Ligand SMILES: O=C(O)CCC(=O)C(=O)O
């Protein structure tokens with residue numbers, strides 16, 4: 577897996593790594609070929625420590641159960657808020673998007689979440705295979721349990737193209753999000769399969785993949801451990817869809 581990071585062509589600009597055009601090209605071909613690309617050591621150790629402490633407090637306040645924050649209102653003062661507002665991080669996302677699609681990156685906000693998996697409810701938020709609604713997914717692992725059940729990221733990469741019509745996208749999603757397909761995909765996850773990419777996440781690295789185009793999910797982790805990931809989803813290709821607007825309010829379609 578080709579990775580960017582640790583290389584001399586990365587400069588630190590305003591706190592976050594600023595990648596050269598060459599690194600961005602490498603990332604894009606890595607995502608296209610192998611399903612994902614990595615920027616190593618995207619966060620500095622003290623930023624990671626700060627987020628670690630934030631996640632621990634959050635999980636404790638939630639009674640050691642699953643917590644998910646949407647947006648960055650609850651993340652004030654953390655590196656995740658800084659990332660959401662960082663022009664350098666935005667430039668990375670737009671360049672990756674533009675390099676891959678040949679289209680100008682639209683000025684859309686991220687759909688940002690922080691997911692903390694722990695306790696008995698962590699199982700029900702795992703192995704739920706899906707397509708994202710956004711073209712690019714940037715995933716930053718914060719806490720990854722040691723050992724066998726470390727909540728790996730599973731992916732069948734690049735199984736569809738970006739659809740012209742929102743209705744096509746809906747059909748794709750329904751074909752994945754049904755009990756039979758979920759069962760088959762869970763079986764595939766258990767079998768040694770060359771179709772399924774299994775990513776052991778390393779805290780502080782940044783993982784990029786085509787969330788819209790790739791079926792993916794996370795494996796569960798032990799209930800007494802915490803697995804926390806921050807996600808920045810970028811570019812909804814169906815913002816102009818009238819059907820989407822009409823269905824808004826009927827769930828996260
Ligand atoms: O937490 C993860 O590893 C993946 C989560 C995900 O796919 C999503 O939120 O869209």
Ligand SMILES: [Fe+2]
Nearest residue numbers: 707708787792
């Ligand atoms: Fe996703």
